[in-house]
Amino acid sequence: MMKRFGTPPKAGQRYKRRPGAYVVLLRGDDVLLTQEDRSAFDLPPEIQLPGGGIDPGESPIPALHREVMEETGWVMSQPRRLGAFRRFIYMPDYDMWADKICTIYAARPVHRLGPPLEEGHTAVWMPREVAADQLDNWGDRHFLRQALRTIKF
Numbered sequence: 001m002m003k004r005f006g007t008p009p010k011a012g013q014r015y016k017r018r019p020g021a022y023v024v025l026l027r028g029d030d031v032l033l034t035q036e037d038r039s040a041f042d043l044p045p046e047i048q049l050p051g052g053g054i055d056p057g058e059s060p061i062p063a064l065h066r067e068v069m070e071e072t073g074w075v076m077s078q079p080r081r082l083g084a085f086r087r088f089i090y091m092p093d094y095d096m097w098a099d100k101i102c103t104i105y106a107a108r109p110v111h112r113l114g115p116p117l118e119e120g121h122t123a124v125w126m127p128r129e130v131a132a133d134q135l136d137n138w139g140d141r142h143f144l145r146q147a148l149r150t151i152k153f
Helices: 060-072 128-134 138-150
Strands: 016-027 030-036 046-048 051-053 074-091 096-112 121-127
Touching: 016 060, 016 074, 016 138, 030 060, 030 128, 051 060, 060 074, 060 096, 060 121, 074 138, 096 138, 121 128, 128 138
Parallel strands: 016 096
Antiparallel strands: 016 030, 016 051, 030 046, 030 121, 074 096
């Protein structure tokens, strides 16, 4: 059974399945995260693991590379799967209720090609000892903490 983080699904609410790939990017004592500006929805900014939805017909690893470039401007290498979790949330940018299946990887950030390609995203380097506490969802926090305990980059 897949671990669930966040609120349980609401009775009677229809959810669209939304698979996604996300990554813990470690370099020395720092973690590369993304901050999403959500002011258009009257919401505060959100700190997240880089990643996002897997498009129809797309495989998880190519989707992960694409999302990391879009949200951080960085190229990564050597992704390896850490695990997966499930979240039931409302996604205001898509105006939909989603059953998000979040597969988490760990990888190395290789080099920066430029600023994030996706509007509203900012790449943020954060010290590993505070990064997990800054993440806005509990699943991201869980997998970042797991990676920091077990991965030697």
